[in-house]
Amino acid sequence: MQLLLSSVCMALTSAVIGFAYYQKQQFYPAVVYITKSNASMGVIYIQFFVIVFMFGKLLSKIFLGTLRAAEFEHLLERFWYALTETCLAFTVFRDDFNPRFVALFTVLLFLKSFHWLVEERVDFMERSPVLGWLFHIRVGSLLTMLGILDYVLLIHAYNSTLVRGPTVQLVFGFEYAILLTVIASTAIKYVLHAAEMRTDTPWENKAVFLLYTELVIGLIKVVLYILFVVIMAKIYALPMFVFRPMFFTIRNFRRALNDVIMSRRAIRNMNTLYPDATPEELRQSDNICIICREDMVNHSKKLPCGHIFHTTCLRSWFQRQQTCPTCRLNILRTPTVNSTAMPRQADEAGAAAAGNPIPAAAGVQPAGGVPHPAPTALVDGNQARANGNVAGGQTLPPNFADLFGDASGLPNGLPSPAGLQIPPPPVMPMLSPFMIPPHFGYLPPLPPPLIPQDLTNFTDEELRAMEGHQRDHIVQRLKLLQNINLMLDSAGIMMSEYQSLAARLQLTAVTPATAVNGSADSSVYDMPSTSATAMAKLEAHQVTPTAAASAASPTMPTEKVTIEDLGADADEDDIPSTATEAVSIPNSDADFEEHSSELGELRKRRLKFLEERNKSAATTESTTAE
Amino acid sequence: MAGSALRRLMAEYKQLTLDPPEGIVAGPISEDNFFEWEALIAGPEGTCFEGGVFPARLIFPTDYPLSPPKMKFTCDMFHPNIFADGRVCISILHAPGDDPMGYELSAERWSPVQSVEKILLSVVSMLAEPNYESGANVDAAIIWCEQRDEFNAIARRLVRKTLGLPA
Numbered sequence: 001m002q003l004l005l006s007s008v009c010m011a012l013t014s015a016v017i018g019f020a021y022y023q024k025q026q027f028y029p030a031v032v033y034i035t036k037s038n039a040s041m042g043v044i045y046i047q048f049f050v051i052v053f054m055f056g057k058l059l060s061k062i063f064l065g066t067l068r069a070a071e072f073e074h075l076l077e078r079f080w081y082a083l084t085e086t087c088l089a090f091t092v093f094r095d096d097f098n099p100r101f102v103a104l105f106t107v108l109l110f111l112k113s114f115h116w117l118v119e120e121r122v123d124f125m126e127r128s129p130v131l132g133w134l135f136h137i138r139v140g141s142l143l144t145m146l147g148i149l150d151y152v153l154l155i156h157a158y159n160s161t162l163v164r165g166p167t168v169q170l171v172f173g174f175e176y177a178i179l180l181t182v183i184a185s186t187a188i189k190y191v192l193h194a195a196e197m198r199t200d201t202p203w204e205n206k207a208v209f210l211l212y213t214e215l216v217i218g219l220i221k222v223v224l225y226i227l228f229v230v231i232m233a234k235i236y237a238l239p240m241f242v243f244r245p246m247f248f249t250i251r252n253f254r255r256a257l258n259d260v261i262m263s264r265r266a267i268r269n270m271n272t273l274y275p276d277a278t279p280e281e282l283r284q285s286d287n288i289c290i291i292c293r294e295d296m297v298n299h300s301k302k303l304p305c306g307h308i309f310h311t312t313c314l315r316s317w318f319q320r321q322q323t324c325p326t327c328r329l330n331i332l333r334t335p336t337v338n339s340t341a342m343p344r345q346a347d348e349a350g351a352a353a354a355g356n357p358i359p360a361a362a363g364v365q366p367a368g369g370v371p372h373p374a375p376t377a378l379v380d381g382n383q384a385r386a387n388g389n390v391a392g393g394q395t396l397p398p399n400f401a402d403l404f405g406d407a408s409g410l411p412n413g414l415p416s417p418a419g420l421q422i423p424p425p426p427v428m429p430m431l432s433p434f435m436i437p438p439h440f441g442y443l444p445p446l447p448p449p450l451i452p453q454d455l456t457n458f459t460d461e462e463l464r465a466m467e468g469h470q471r472d473h474i475v476q477r478l479k480l481l482q483n484i485n486l487m488l489d490s491a492g493i494m495m496s497e498y499q500s501l502a503a504r505l506q507l508t509a510v511t512p513a514t515a516v517n518g519s520a521d522s523s524v525y526d527m528p529s530t531s532a533t534a535m536a537k538l539e540a541h542q543v544t545p546t547a548a549a550s551a552a553s554p555t556m557p558t559e560k561v562t563i564e565d566l567g568a569d570a571d572e573d574d575i576p577s578t579a580t581e582a583v584s585i586p587n588s589d590a591d592f593e594e595h596s597s598e599l600g601e602l603r604k605r606r607l608k609f610l611e612e613r614n615k616s617a618a619t620t621e622s623t624t625a626e
Numbered sequence: 627m628a629g630s631a632l633r634r635l636m637a638e639y640k641q642l643t644l645d646p647p648e649g650i651v652a653g654p655i656s657e658d659n660f661f662e663w664e665a666l667i668a669g670p671e672g673t674c675f676e677g678g679v680f681p682a683r684l685i686f687p688t689d690y691p692l693s694p695p696k697m698k699f700t701c702d703m704f705h706p707n708i709f710a711d712g713r714v715c716i717s718i719l720h721a722p723g724d725d726p727m728g729y730e731l732s733a734e735r736w737s738p739v740q741s742v743e744k745i746l747l748s749v750v751s752m753l754a755e756p757n758y759e760s761g762a763n764v765d766a767a768i769i770w771c772e773q774r775d776e777f778n779a780i781a782r783r784l785v786r787k788t789l790g791l792p793a
Contacts, residue, residue, distance in 0.1 A: 068659075123688065124659075126629045126631065126632065126688050127629075127631075127632060127659055127660060127661045127688065128632075128658050128659060128660075130658060193629075196629065290738060290739050291634075291691060291692075291738040292630050292633065292634050292691075293634050293637045293638070294633070294634075294637070312630075313630070313738070316689070316692055317692055317738060319692075320692055320693075320721075323737075325737045325738045325739050326737075326739050328737065
């Protein structure tokens with residue numbers, strides 16, 4: 001198509017010239033003839049544009065190779081805009097409209113096109129995995145050439161304006177100045193990209209450099225545009241043709257400014273608020289930065305929600321948004337705790353935040369078995385923590401109260417270590433059928449766990465169903481045993497969580513003494529959130545037996561400490577009470593009446609879960625029992 | 627060393643090639659530009675799109691994964707959440723802040739945690755369960771709501787078309 005057009009054009013031109021020469025037979029008369037004839041001149045002009053176009057093609061072949069489809073599309077789009085603007089410019093300078101003037105504008109458009117192309121090409125550097133030396137030679141030489149041309153033309157325009165006063169050269173001078181800034185920013189980008197490619201490690205500060213380049217160049221451009229508009233408005237008329245580019249420039253500048261401000265804020269936050277992730281924390285997590293999907297070896301930061309990222313990845317993300325990429329916790333609105341018991345300010349007391357502590361705190365009460373002073377402290381601490389940590393009701397990190405609430409599934413607190421010292425129940429309790437000796441054999445070496453809380457729910461029929469020696473009865477008993485087993489498992493998981501918490505407490509420079517002595521509220525503040533997924537699992541009661549089993553074994557040593565942590569002074573009362581079911585059950589009964597609504601909900605959930613788990617297991621268990 | 631966006635895309639490509647999710651194939655159109663991908667999505671089983679293989683194009687921004695890619699089906703599609711020109715309109719592809727339909731939760735929006743795989747899986751589930759409230763294609767949404775048989779018939783025609791079978 002292009003070839004056809006150019007050959008048609010070429011043929012026309014030769015025809016025109018040949019005809020003129022044939023008519024006049026001599027060179028000068030022929031030239032005069034052509035210049036006098038409008039039709040001939042039209043053909044010559046078209047030929048001129050075709051030649052310019054072909055020259056452009058040639059240059060782009062030399063310096064850029066084959067244009068990509070996207071590049072060509074963008075070029076075309078910008079070219080049409082520039083053409084319309086040029087036409088608008090003609091209206092301002094209609095007085096000195098002559099071929100020379102058109103030629104100058106053509107050259108300007110021609111050069112502009114190459115500026116766009118090289119800009120696009122340099123942006124492409126970031127996208128392409130492999131770039132040969134040819135690319136660098138091409139881009140380098142094109143940048144140099146364009147820069148020199150811009151400079152020469154700018155100086156020419158400047159001189160001619162000085163000599164002849166304001167003419168159309170003013171526009172050109174200004175346009176070339178703008179193009180020079182474009183070349184400057186492209187060159188800087190090129191250097192930055194090339195420098196990054198040469199190093200093996202990602203260059204962390206490149207984004208910042210790019211940002212500031214953008215800002216400075218944007219500022220220069222804005223100043224140039226404003227100057228130009230003011231000068232033009234004074235000398236000629238308001239230059240309509242620069243409004244569109246000026247608008248875009250100002251918008252880009254504003255964006256760059258905004259980016260820089262955001263970036264600075266993000267960097268400041270990162271440097272001051274968030275601690276560097278320690279090697280231990282890196283080992284605990286899966287060690288992959290979720291933003292760049294690469295290993296985190298150094299320079300990682302930990303957010304208040306416990307998620308860890310590369311410092312640079314986090315910084316570039318914070319430039320856009322001030323949320324945790326994983327859980328979307330708003331980091332600007334969540335003052336971080338400096339890991340020494342500093343109460344968090346309640347800044348997002350959403351409904352979710354307010355709603356959460358109540359069931360959690362309610363869970364504490366029955367766990368204690370008997371009324372004790374801890375609950376109020378726990379509730380307060382819980383509230384503060386929940387408020388501080390919950391943004392939009394997402395991922396409430398568990399705290400002691402929550403865990404304890406879960407633990408209420410276990411009868412009256414945490415059995416195993418306490419159980420070591422517990423003497424066997426002196427009096428056979430009323431509900432002794434549950435404690436038939438054979439059951440002991442199935443349980444871990446420690447004394448048996450105590451009867452589950454939901455025991456109080458059993459009707460007489462259910463109890464009777466478990467009493468006999470027939471198969472059904474045994475099945476019932478096995479079910480109960482399984483309940484107990486499950487609760488143990490969940491306790492094990494909980495303990496492992498406690499253990500990791502305790503480890504963190506020590507990491508975060510809280511002395512063990514405070515951890516142990518400190519009443520519930522201080523430990524609540526201290527506690528960093530643990531891995532959200534594990535906790536969510538726990539809270540949802542979706543404890544898989546395997547996980548429980550794996551988690552259970554290492555927990556034993558720390559259990560003692562955590563109990564002291566947890567129960568505060570109430571534990572002393574608890575332990576004896578837990579030992580004898582006869583005492584504890586009436587107690588929890590009373591508690592149930594007090595907190596019937598929340599507890600009922602809590603218990604229903606737990607029972608439902610247990611039932612589901614049992615359904616599958618019951619059949620196999622019964623066969624083995626047979 | 628290349629830019630971080632490029633490295634992450636390479637990592638995702640590797641991941642998708644080594645362990646492809648069922649019914650999804652995706653990769654760069656050309657190895658020298660990792661920012662334009664082609665994806666083939668199999669219509670989810672048990673839906674009116676079952677059996678179809680729908681080609682789509684993913685265009686990644688240079689600041690990926692900080693900004694979401696754009697996704698566009700390159701075949702004819704008729705679906706409440708796909709614009710007539712093939713652009714996919716799901717919340718995972720929108721950065722928080724811009725909300726074309728004005729109701730999306732920020733929790734469902736783009737974040738660097740998302741990936742090509744998750745996008746494509748979301749698109750598969752979108753094919754299975756259109757969200758008629760956010761009508762990118764209002765006609766399709768209305769037909770989906772009111773004349774399900776008609777919708778299914780159109781979808782099956784599209785499936786045949788993507789497979790190159792006569793309608």
